[in-house]
Amino acid sequence: MPIADHDLPRCAANHAPLTPLDFLRRTAEVHPQLPAIVHGTGAHAASQTWGETAQRCRRMASALRRAGVQRGDVVATLLPNTPPMVEAHFGVPLAGAVLNALNTRLEPASIAYMLDHGEARVILVDPEFSALLAQALPLRTRREPLLVVQTQDPWFGAPTATLDAVDYEDWLRQGDPDFPWEGPPDEWDAIALNYTSGTTGHPKGVVYHHRGAALNAVSNILEWDMPKHPVYLWTLPMFHCNGWCFPWTITLMAGTHVCLRAVRGKAMWDAIADHGVTHMCGAPIVLATLLQTPEAEKRERRGPLRYMVAGAPPPEAVLADGWVALSGETIAAIGTGEPPEAAAMHDHRGRYVLPGLVDGHMHSSSHTGWEGIAGATRSAAAGGITTVCDMPYDTPRSVMDAETLAAKIAAVRRHAYII
Numbered sequence: 001m002p003i004a005d006h007d008l009p010r011c012a013a014n015h016a017p018l019t020p021l022d023f024l025r026r027t028a029e030v031h032p033q034l035p036a037i038v039h040g041t042g043a044h045a046a047s048q049t050w051g052e053t054a055q056r057c058r059r060m061a062s063a064l065r066r067a068g069v070q071r072g073d074v075v076a077t078l079l080p081n082t083p084p085m086v087e088a089h090f091g092v093p094l095a096g097a098v099l100n101a102l103n104t105r106l107e108p109a110s111i112a113y114m115l116d117h118g119e120a121r122v123i124l125v126d127p128e129f130s131a132l133l134a135q136a137l138p139l140r141t142r143r144e145p146l147l148v149v150q151t152q153d154p155w156f157g158a159p160t161a162t163l164d165a166v167d168y169e170d171w172l173r174q175g176d177p178d179f180p181w182e183g184p185p186d187e188w189d190a191i192a193l194n195y196t197s198g199t200t201g202h203p204k205g206v207v208y209h210h211r212g213a214a215l216n217a218v219s220n221i222l223e224w225d226m227p228k229h230p231v232y233l234w235t236l237p238m239f240h241c242n243g244w245c246f247p248w249t250i251t252l253m254a255g256t257h258v259c260l261r262a263v264r265g266k267a268m269w270d271a272i273a274d275h276g277v278t279h280m281c282g283a284p285i286v287l288a289t290l291l292q293t294p295e296a297e298k299r300e301r302r303g304p305l306r307y308m309v310a311g312a313p314p315p316e317a318v319l320a321d322g323w324v325a326l327s328g329e330t331i332a333a334i335g336t337g338e339p340p341e342a343a344a345m346h347d348h349r350g351r352y353v354l355p356g357l358v359d360g361h362m363h364s365s366s367h368t369g370w371e372g373i374a375g376a377t378r379s380a381a382a383g384g385i386t387t388v389c390d391m392p393y394d395t396p397r398s399v400m401d402a403e404t405l406a407a408k409i410a411a412v413r414r415h416a417y418i419i
Contacts, residue, residue: 017187019210020217020248024090025181028054031254034229037083039259040155041270046083050254053087059175060091066174067147069121071096074193076120078102078111078129080261081234081243084151084168088124089238089247093191093210096184097121100193101239104129110198112139115146117205118193122147124168128261131160155261187211192242208242217248224306226279230255233271233280235263244281244310255279265293273299283311 008014016022027036032051039046048056064075075092077099079085085101092099100118102111104126111132115123123146125133130150137146148165184191191210195203220226232250234257236243250257258275260267263282268290271277287309 017184017189017210018214019093019183019187020191020214020245020251021090021094021181021183021210023214023217023248023252024050024054024057027251027254034254035256036251037086037257037259038275039083039153041267041274044154045274046154048083055177056172057087057091057094058179058181059172059177060087061094062175062179063171064092064095064097064122065179067122069095069097072098072190074098074100074118074120076100076102076115076118076123077239078104078123078125078133079151079238080104080126080128081238081259082126082151082153082261083257083259084124084126085238086247086257086259089242090251093184094179094182096182096189098190098193098207099242100195101242103195103197103239104132104237106197106203108132108135109139110203111136112141113198114195114203114205116140116142117202118195119144120146122149124149124151125163125165126151127153127156127159129160130163134161134163153261184210187214194239194241213242213245213248216245217252220245220249221253224279224308226253228253228255231258231276231278232256233258233268233275233277234260235268235286236281236283240311246281263289265289266297269293269297269299272301272305276302277305278303279306279308281308281310284309 027034028050032054033049035047036050036053037048069075073096075088075095075097077085077088079088079101088099088101100114100120102114102123114120115136119142121144123133125148127150133148140146148163149168149171150159150163150165151168188209188211190207191213192208194206194208196206197203226249230250230253232246232255234243236246238247242248247257256275258271258277260271263286268280287307290307
């Protein structure tokens with residue numbers, strides 16, 4: 001045995017599982033009075049500090065445990081980008097449970113299927129989607145009880161249907177604000193369960209573990225050169241891949257989550273102006289909506305705004321217009337969800353990395369120069385816009401067969417991005 005290994009076994013003093021839960025714990029201890037979550041605009045905007053947010057998340061974990069939720073159980077949400085959705089990204093895993101953020105745009109049959117397939121024990125529902133859940137519940141085939149927790153939002157109004165549910169705030173008050181910070185015993189424990197939209201059959205589930213969520217959250221910071229205390233506008237749905245892990249990223253940086261129920265041009269500009277938004281993410285259509293807002297509804301920004309666009313290849317004009325209009329940086333993250341290994345990265349130095357397939361195994365090859373780069377990407381990068389997508393980690397195998405994967409990679413080589 002090497003001398004450096006003598007009498008140095010792994011123990012609690014020198015090893016802790018990676019988990020985003022530690023991000024909230026640290027931020028609440030170091031910056032308890034800084035704003036954590038704001039919702040709404042103008043004089044009626046609601047806000048809470050990091051100290052308050054940590055207490056609410058601990059109450060949620062306690063309330064879940066009191067409801068019988070154990071390690072590995074699934075807790076679903078049917079929520080837009082509101083404060084309870086941010087809180088669920090910490091309160092649920094703090095209880096040892098797995099967060100299943102359901103796509104609110106799906107039909108009742110798909111919602112029922114995911115509740116059954118994921119074996120959800122609890123669901124948090126927004127008043128806007130009460131009717132959707134009311135239609136989905138009778139379609140379930142599982143007979144195990146499902147606790148329904150009804151959130152409220154003055155920015156929406158009364159629930160669209162009456163459910164046999166407990167009130168969210170009353171439920172939280174039953175929880176212990178001093179619930180112990182207990183991270184996962186194993187960083188490979190599941191933290192989230194997500195589903196595809198089910199366009200080719202039943203929705204298909206994907207599980208994130210604590211280690212992957214923590215590393216991806218940190219990678220967001222490194223890729224975006226994100227400073228401390230960003231102000232992040234939630235235009236990207238948190239039910240999409242857990243908002244690309246930004247609920248955990250913004251928390252780690254002691255930033256501010258600016259909640260937004262729906263993507264509308266005026267609402268985005270109001271939030272940007274009122275709260276000093278510095279960062280936001282979304283699909284190309286979201287950026288286009290922001291840029292095409294009537295001039296009378298636009299507001300002055302407090303400073304540069306950085307926007308990360310993904311979900312589809314952004315038109316060249318949208319990227320260029322975003323760079324000029326936002327006086328910041330527009331980043332296009334281009335890749336695929338299936339498989340996540342296949343991605344293209346291009347930077348302003350003229351270097352890009354393309355994945356390759358050799359005997360069924362992935363490898364990366366770096367190239368210098370512009371040969372093979374699509375026109376939109378070349379033009380955007382020449383104008384100072386960086387097109388990036390990280391090669392993920394901890395991905396043991398592709399969800400695609402080798403033939404389909406090879407076809408995807410051929411598309412990368414032809415166009416420098418995958419559609």
